Amino acid sequence: MLTEFGRVFIFLILGVVFVAGGLVFSWLIRPNRPYPSKLTTYECGEEPIGDTRVRFNIRFYVVALIFLIFDVEVVFLFPWATVFKGLGWFAFFEMMVFLVILFVGYAYVWRKGDLDWDRPTPKVPKYERGIGVREDHLMEEEVAL
Amino acid sequence: MPVTLDYYLLLSAVLFTIGVVGVLTRRNAIVVFMCIELMLNSVNLTLVAFSAYLGDITGQVLVFFVMAVAAAEAAVGLAIVISLFRNKQTVNIDKINILKW
Amino acid sequence: MELFDIVFYVFALITLGSACVVVFSKNIVHAAFSLLFTFFGVAGIYVLLRADFLAVTQILIYVGGILVLMLFGVMLTNKVINVKIKTGTMQAWPAGIAVSILAGLLAGVFYSNWKDAQLPASTVDATTHLLGEMLMTSYLLPFEIASVVLLVALIGAALIARRNR
Numbered sequence: 001m002l003t004e005f006g007r008v009f010i011f012l013i014l015g016v017v018f019v020a021g022g023l024v025f026s027w028l029i030r031p032n033r034p035y036p037s038k039l040t041t042y043e044c045g046e047e048p049i050g051d052t053r054v055r056f057n058i059r060f061y062v063v064a065l066i067f068l069i070f071d072v073e074v075v076f077l078f079p080w081a082t083v084f085k086g087l088g089w090f091a092f093f094e095m096m097v098f099l100v101i102l103f104v105g106y107a108y109v110w111r112k113g114d115l116d117w118d119r120p121t122p123k124v125p126k127y128e129r130g131i132g133v134r135e136d137h138l139m140e141e142e143v144a145l
Numbered sequence: 146m147p148v149t150l151d152y153y154l155l156l157s158a159v160l161f162t163i164g165v166v167g168v169l170t171r172r173n174a175i176v177v178f179m180c181i182e183l184m185l186n187s188v189n190l191t192l193v194a195f196s197a198y199l200g201d202i203t204g205q206v207l208v209f210f211v212m213a214v215a216a217a218e219a220a221v222g223l224a225i226v227i228s229l230f231r232n233k234q235t236v237n238i239d240k241i242n243i244l245k246w
Numbered sequence: 247m248e249l250f251d252i253v254f255y256v257f258a259l260i261t262l263g264s265a266c267v268v269v270f271s272k273n274i275v276h277a278a279f280s281l282l283f284t285f286f287g288v289a290g291i292y293v294l295l296r297a298d299f300l301a302v303t304q305i306l307i308y309v310g311g312i313l314v315l316m317l318f319g320v321m322l323t324n325k326v327i328n329v330k331i332k333t334g335t336m337q338a339w340p341a342g343i344a345v346s347i348l349a350g351l352l353a354g355v356f357y358s359n360w361k362d363a364q365l366p367a368s369t370v371d372a373t374t375h376l377l378g379e380m381l382m383t384s385y386l387l388p389f390e391i392a393s394v395v396l397l398v399a400l401i402g403a404a405l406i407a408r409r410n411r
Contacts, residue, residue, distance in 0.1 A: 005293045005298060005301075008293075009253070009293075058227065058322060058407060058408075060318055060321075060322075061223075061224075061227060061315070061318045061319070061322055061407055062404055062407050062408065064314055064315050064318050065220045065223075065224065065315065065400070065403050065404060065407065066400065066404070067311065067314075068216055068219070068220055068307075068311035068312065068314075068315055069216070069217075069220065069396050069399060069400045071216070071306060071307060071310060071311045072212075072213050072216045072217075072307055072311070072396060073393075073396065074306075075212075075213075075303050075306055075307060076213070076381075076389070076392070076393075078299070078374060078378075079299065079374050079375070079377040079378030079381055080378055080381065080382065081378070082374050082375040082378045083375055083378035083379050083382055084378075087382055090382075091382050094382060094386060094389070094390070097390060097393075098389065098390060098393045099393075101390070101393040101394055101397050102393050102396060102397055102400075104397060105396070105397040105400040105401055108400075108401050108404070109400065109401075109404050112404070112408070114404055114408065147248070147251060147364070148250065148251045148254045149360075149363055149364055149365065150360045150363040150364070150365055151356060151357055151360050151363065152254065152258075153291070153295070154356035154357070154360060155353060155356060155357065156258050156261070156262070156291070157356075158349065158352035158353050158356055159262060159349070159353075160261060160262065160265055160288075161352065162345055162348060162349040162352065163262070163265045163266060163268075163269055164265070164269075165344075165345050165348060166269050166341065166342070166345050167268065167269035169341035169344065169345065170269075170338050170341045170342075171269070173274055175274060175278075175316060175319050175320055175323065176268075176269075176274060176277055178316065178319075179268050179277060179278065179281050179316060180268065180269060182281065182308070182312065183265055183268065183269075183281075183284065186284065186285070186288050186308075189288070189300075190288060190291060190292075193291075193292055193295045193297045193300060194295055196295070196297070197295040197296055197297070197365050197366075198360075198363060198365055198366070200366055202373060202376045202377065202380060203380070205297050205299075205300055205373060205377060206377060206380045206381065206385055208297075208300055209300065209303065209377065209381075210385075210388055210392060212300075212303060212304070212307050212308070213307075213392045213395070213396065214392075214395060215307070215308075215312065216307055216311055216312060216396075216399075217395050217396055217398075217399030218399075219311075219312045219315055219316070220315065220399050220400070220403040221399050221402055221403045221406070223315055223316065223318075223319040223403075224402070224403035224404075224406040224407040225406060226319060226323065227319060227322050227323060227406075227407055228406050228407065230322070230323040236323045
C-alpha cells in the first residue's frame with residue numbers, strides 16, 4: 001500500500017538520510033585543526049562590524065504582508081480549479097467576485113505606494129565658491145522604522 | 146497498539162495545552178503570537194481527526210477557513226505589535242499597558 | 247507495530263517536541279525556527295488523516311506565509327544597539343497550575359468518549375475536488391466573506407504598519 005504521500009514520505013526519509021549521512025561521513029574523515037584566523041567569519045581578513053541581527057526596514061514587512069494575503073488567495077484558487085469544469089459559468093462568476101474583492105486591496109496598496117521601493121536619494125556634494133566643501137554623508141541614511 | 150481516534154485527540158489536547166502555557170507565561174508579544182498559532186493548529190488537528198472519523202469533508206472545509214482567518218489575524222496582529230514597538234520601543238507585554246488605568 | 251503507527255509517533259514527537267521548544271526557548275529566533283517543525287509535524291499528521299490538500303495548504307500558508315511574517319516581526323522589533331532577543335517568563339507557578347487543570351480536563355473529555363474509536367478505512371483518494379465542491383455550493387457565502395476578511399486584513403495591516411501616514 002504505497003499511496004502518493006507514501007512516495008513523498010520515502011523522499012523525505014531519503015533526503016534526511018542523504019544530508020545526515022554526508023555530514024556525519026565528512027565529520028568522521030575530515031581533519032580538525034582550527035586556529036584563530038580560520039575561525040573568523042571571513043577568512044580572507046575582512047573584519048565583521050556590528051551584529052548580524054540588525055533591524056530590518058519596515059517595508060520588508062509590508063511586502064511580506066501583501067504576499068501572505070495573496071498566498072491565501074492562490075490557495076483558494078486550487079480547489080476551485082478542480083471543480084470549475086463541472087460547475088461552469090456559475091463557479092466562474094463566483095471566483096470573479098472573490099478576485100475582484102481582493103483586487104480592491106491590491107489597487108489600494110498600489111495607490112498608496114506600498115509596492116514602490118524608493119531608493120535612498122544620493123546627495124550631490126555642494127561646493128562653496130572656490131573652496132570644495134564636501135558633505136560627510138553622501139547618501140541619505142535610511143532610518144529603520 | 147493501533148493508532149485510534151483518541152491518539153489524535155490526545156495529541157491535539159497536549160498541543161493546545163503547550164500553547165496555553167506559552168500564552169500565560171511568555172512576555173514577548175511575538176512569542177505569544179506563536180503560541181496562539183500553536184493553539185489554532187491543535188484545534189485544526191481535532192477538526193481534521195473528526196472529519197476523518199466521521200467520513201465527512203465538512204471539517205476540512207472549516208479548517209480551510211480557519212487557516213485563511215489565521216493568516217489575516219497574523220498579518221494584523223503583527224502589524225499592531227510593530228506599531229506598538231515603534232511607539233514604545235518594547236514588545237514586552239508587561240510594559241504595554243496603555244489601555245489600562 | 248505497523249509502519250503507519252510508527253509514522254504517527256514520529257510526527258507526534260516532532261510536533262510536541264518542537265512546540266515545547268517554541269514555548270520554553272529563551273531565544274526568540276530559536277522559537278521561530280522550531281515553530282517551522284511544529285507546522286511540518288502537523289502537516290504530516292494531516293496526511294495520515296487523509297487530508298492531503300490541507301497538508302499542502304498548511305505548508306503554503308503557515309510555513310510560507312505566517313512564519314515568514316513572524317520572522318520579519320522578530321527582525322523588526324529588536325533593538326539595533328545592544329541586541330537582546332532573549333525573552334523572559336512571568337508568573338510560572340499560577341500559570342502552571344491553571345494549565346495542568348486544563349490539560350486534565352481536555353484529556354479526560356477526549357479520552358472517555360472516543361476511546362478505541364477506529365478510524366474508518368480510506369474511502370476517498372484526493373480531497374481537493376470535494377473541497378472545491380463544498381466551497382462552491384454549501385459554503386459559498388463563507389467563501390466570499392473570506393475574501394472580504396482578507397481585504398480588510400490587507401488594508402488594515404498595511405495602514406498600521408506603514409511608516410509615513
